[in-house]
Amino acid sequence: MAYVFTPSQMKTLDENTINCFGIPASILMENAGRGCADFLIKNYPEETKGVIIILHGEGNNSGDGFVLARWLQNYGKQVILLQVQKGEMTEETRHNFKLCKALKIPTFELNKEYDNLDILENVPGVTMIIDAVFGTGFKSKLPSSLKKIFQSVDDNSALKVAIDIPSGLNGATGEGEDAFRADVTLTLHSYKMGFFLREGKIKCGKVYTIPIGIPEHYNDAFFTPAIFIDNKTFRLPERYYYANKSNYGRVFIIGGSYGLLGAAALATRAALRAGAGLVYLISREENKYFYNANPAEFLFIGIPRIEGTLTPDLKLFTTLFKTADSVVIGPGLGFDNYGTYMLEYILRTSTVPTVVDADALRIIAKDPSLQQYLKKPNILLTPHLGEFCTLTDMDMDKLVKDIPTALENYIKKTGAKVLLKSDTTIFSDGKRMFINISGNDGLATGGSGDVLAGIIGSFCGQKMELGEAAINASFIMGKTAEELAKQRYFPSILPTDIIENLFMPLKDESLSSPES
């Protein structure tokens, strides 16, 4: 399982491993430094052939750097330590610094004015620069001196490696415009939340995890960590050898209004392509000519309306609705009485997984009385960042500074389950958090959200749990976009391409039997 921790969660894990489990901090540090050394020797034989410069300060991250220096020297490598930040050394760090001195590893300091910074260029044959300045203990802003140093490192052609986290990157929020830009990050124990957000997505390079001895069962012993969805952890709804359409759910898609007929059509077609047994498109009766004219496999139900309120003969719909296995409401729903009535009815009466998207989210933002339904366990909101700002009355600049906290606050306040969509998509229900980064810019096209809502509804219809359905739908949609990008220039990818090629990345997926 690919767990993702915040710096404070990492601290809890470290402290418990030291104080309760009984592995001393010095051994964790030894494991960290040696683990990194072994990894680099094995995977970067060329880049470890020349001189390796280790940038350090005085915290525990630098302690890891000193252990790494010892081991690299032990393996016959040429290492230089360059102090770029002053502070108070921890006991383990000081001890390892002394050991480096005893081994006569060359140590340099940048002088006060940093005018000997050209040391980086003047040492011949540097093939690797390692950042062991700050780890998860970094707070606030990078000192301006370090900004200058990191810029100069950036110009160097050597391979840049960060230990645990690029220095200057906020491990919780991903903030870090001036952070060290690594080609490779060797992160200790597990991924950090900041890798998936903001500048974290461009500062880490390739990320590898190095085990340091924290027991596996500690991962979810003190809190429920976030889980990163990747090729190994993603799941699809189960398919069976002996099945018919009733095994794969009746999905109700509710939306479509004048000017926005396509939104509900996209969600409907996506639900079908994602494997639903039966898909109903519920829309305004006047839309029947449009939807019935499109050759498709869905069933259309038109709901008439009278003078601003709905006809009392919603009978067909309300009776039929009792058979639903899942619902998607919102794509092109419209904001008039029809839209508001339908949304209120669905939120109030639905007992099956219900995906609330697009126009439905804006109706909720305008009508706080609807918020009472959000804590129902079967309701999922699927806003993109803009819709989330509308829901929370927050401005975008503030939201992007710390997305996890904004999400946590909203969930605490409303009790909602949320799939927050962006280049990093996060699901949270206040207890679990899932993260997906699959996809590309080709998904930044109107209609992508409708497709995703349809896939989620479809997965729920096929008995997948709401949160799992949400994040796995997002993952498979992103993977499909990545696969399409191998065949065409990615900005030209359309939502309909996603629908028609859904599951393309899974050519070898086989059916599982009901017993498995």
Ligand SMILES: NC(=O)C1=CN([C@@H]2O[C@H](COP(=O)(O)OP(=O)(O)OC[C@H]3O[C@@H](n4cnc5c(N)ncnc54)[C@H](OP(=O)(O)O)[C@@H]3O)[C@@H](O)[C@H]2O)[C@@H](O)CC1
């Ligand atoms: N705990 C463990 O058991 C293990 C931890 N391990 C390793 O330790 C790392 C965490 O260690 P850490 O907590 O010592 O913090 P670290 O990131 O090295 O730096 C803190 C120093 O930087 C300073 N500082 C902070 N912000 C600053 C700023 N803006 N500008 C200037 N200074 C700033 C801060 O100063 P302070 O805030 O205390 O005044 C302090 O001096 C972790 O990432 C992993 O690599 C592994 O060895 C495994 C076992």
Ligand SMILES: [K+]
């Ligand atoms: K670092």
